[in-house]
Amino acid sequence: MFTALRRVYIGSISGEAFEVSRQTIESVQILRFIAALIVVLDHCTFVGKMIAARSNTPFHFPMFPGRLGVDIFFIISGFIMVYISSDGGRWTITPAAFFQNRWIRIAPIYLVATILYVALYFLAGNFERWSLLQYLTSALFIPYFDEVTKLPFPILGQGWTLCFEMFFYSIFAIALNLPRRASLVFLCVVFFSLVLVGLIWNFVSGSVFVLTPMPTRADFIVPRFWLHSIILEFLAGILLAMLREHIMARHQLWSFAFPISVCLAIIVAYILQANLTDDYLKPFPSLIRFSCALSVVAICVLTTSKNRSAWLQNMLVFLGGCSYSLYLFHPHVIFLMDSLWKRLGALADIKAFVVVGTLLSILVSVAVYLSLETRMIRLFNTMRPKIAKASQAYAAEASKTLSSHQLASPPEG
Template identity: 25%
Template sequence: MGTQDHKLAWIQALRGIAAFMVVLVHNRGALMGTNAGQLIADHLFLPLSMGVDLFFIISGFLMVLTTRDFDASRAYAWKFTAKRIARIWPLFAIASLIAVAVDHHGIHGFLHASVLFPYLEGLLSIPHDPAASPIYFNMALGVAWTLCFECYFYLVFAACMLFGRHRYGVMAGWFALTLIAIPLLRGSYSLGVASQPLVTWSRYANLAINPIVWEFIFGMLAGWLYCSRFTIKHVATVYVTVILLLATLLIGWHRIGMVNFFGPRGWGAPLAILFFGIVLLAKRGDIKVPAWTVWMGEISYSLYLMHVYVFELVQRVATRIPMEPDVYRVVLFVTRPIIAVACAWLMFRYIEAPASAWMRKRLVGIRLPVFTRRWSFQRHSVPTSRDAG
C-alpha cells in the first residue's frame, strides 16, 4: 500500500462501514416476525440507513481530494469522466442483468421489453418514477436510486471542469440555483428530502433540486478542509467541539424540525459533523483503522449492489428447508450478511475489478479532438497528486 493509500485507509474503512450498515438495514426483515423483533428492527437497525448519507459525503470528499492535480484542461475533464464511468457502470450493468434474472425468474424477464425498460433507464441513471416516491424513484434495481444522485453529482462536477480554473465558482452558482433559488421561487423551500414538490416536466430535474445533494457539498467542503493548511493543534479541541455540536443538535432534534430520515434535515447533519471531526484528526495522522474495514471498503460497491439479490436467493433456499419459524428467522438473520460479504468479495475480485480496469483503460485511451486543448486563459497547472479514483 502506497503512502497516499495508507493515509486514506480511514476513508476506505468508512466506505466499508457505510456499505455494511446498509446490509444490516435490509437484513432487518428477518426479525419482523415477532413484536420484539419488530421493535429491534425499527429502532436499532432502521437508523443504519444513514450509511447512504455517509456514502454521499464520502463521494463529495473524494471528488475534491482526487482532483487536486486538475490542470484546467478539457483532456483532464474527459479523463475524470471516463474513470467515473469505468468505476460505476460495468458492475451496475452486470448487477442489472442479475436483478432481471432474480426478479423475473431467469430468462423470462429478458423476453419482454416492458420488463427490461426500467432496468435500462436505471443504467442511464434516470429516475424511473419520481411520482411514486420522492426519493426512491421506484427503481427496478432498488438501490439504484442512490446511483442516480451519485451520477448526477459526477456529471455536474465533470461539466464544471470545462470552465477550467473557474470550476468551483461555476459549481457554486449551479448549486445555488438548483438547491436555493429554484426551490424558493417554487415557494416550497425545505431541507426535507421527502417533501420536495414533483417536477413534472423532467424526471432528472428532481435530482437537481433534492436537498440530499447538500451532502455531497458537505463532503466537498470537508475535502477542501483536508487539502488546506488549516489544522487544530490539540486533539482534545476536536473531540470537545464535535461532542458539543452533536449534543446540541440531538437535544434540539425535534424542536428544530429534524427527522429520522435521509438528508441534511435528518441523518446527514450529525454525520457531517462527525465527518469533519474525522477529517481534522486524519490531517494529524491520528486515525488508525482495522485492516478488515479497509478490505470491506474495497468490496463495498459490490456489496452494496448485490446484497439484496444474495438475500433473496438465500431466502429461497432456506424456505425449502424444514425448520421452525423462529429458527428460520435466526438462520436468515445470521447467514445472509455472511454470504453477501463472501459473494461481494468474489464479485469484486473476479468481475468488478477486472471489468472496471478494462473499461477504464479503453475510455481513458480515447483521444477526442474537442478535449485536446486547454483554454487560452489557463497558463499554470497545479502540482500533481493522485489520479481521480
C-alpha cells in the first residue's frame, strides 16, 4: 500500500518534466516528516499550555523546540535545490523554469491553507483580525509585523519560513544564470554579505533583531528580516550537496543500516537537553541546535540506507511526502481543537490535547496531500505549456503591433 503511495509522491513531485529526475533519498524524506512533526508538537504543546492556563490546570508535557524542525527544513532545502537542479557538475534547468517549479510547489497550496485559516476566523465571527495590507503581504511572501502576536509573520504564522524559502529561491534562480562553480561562489558571497549587513545593522541600531522571542515594533523593518543569520542554513545545505557529489565522484557513499535511528537518537538527545534549559534560543544554545540539525541532515545525505523494503520505512517515506501539508494545515486542526476544548472545559484532558492534535494533524495532512496538494501540482504543471504558448503569442503580437506603429510614424525633424 505505502509503496504505491510513494509512487504517487515520486511521480508528482520528484519526477517533474521541468527538473532533472533524481532518485528520492528516502532518509531525507523521513527526516522531513520528523522535522514537521517537531513543529506540530511544539505548536500543540504551546496551545495546550494556554488552555491549561485558562483553566488553572497543571500542565506537564515535554517541550519540543520547533526551531530545530525549521533548521532541518532549511538545510534540506539548500541541499535539494542543488540536487534537483544539477547533474554532472552543470545546471540542468533555466532560472525561469526553476522559479516556476518552486512557485508551483510552494504557493498554491499555501494560499489555499491561508484562505481556509482566514475562513475559520470568519466563521468564529472575527472579521477584523487582519488588515488588507496583511492579506497582500501574506500572498506575496513578504513579512509583516502583526500587532496582535508582535511577530513579523504572515497570516498563517508558520509562513514566516516560506518568506525565507521564497527569498532563497529568488537568489538561487539568479545564480543559475552563472556557470555552476561561479554560481556557488556567488551564493556564498551573497549570503555571507547579507548576514554581515545584518550584524552591522544590529551594531549601529544598538538592538539585535531576533525572530523569536518577540521583536519590538521599532526593531522590525522588512529588509532586516532577510538579513538574519538563519539564511546561512540554506548555504549549509548547498555545501552538503557539493560534498555528496565530491564523495560520489571518488568513492561510494557509506552504506548505513539505520541512519534514521541515529538521527532520532541525536534529535531526542537535543530535545532532552533543551528541556533542561530555558535559553535554547540564545546564541550558544542556538549553535548547538544548528549543529544537531546539520548533523542529522549530513547523516541522511552522505550515507545510503541498506533497508529499502520495510513497510515502516515505506510508510515514513510517504509521510515525508505529506510533510508540507502537515506543516501548513496543522494550525487549522489546532484552532478547531482549541474551540472544542473550550466547550468541554474540565471534561477535556489537557495532555490528550497534544496527542490527539498531533495524530489528527497527521491524518488531515495525508488527506490534503492525496486529495489536493498533488492534484494542484499536476494541474499547474499541465497549464505551464499553455501559459508559455499564450505568453509567446502575446509577445509576438505586441512586437508586431509595435513594429507597425514605428513604420506608420513620420520621421522626426
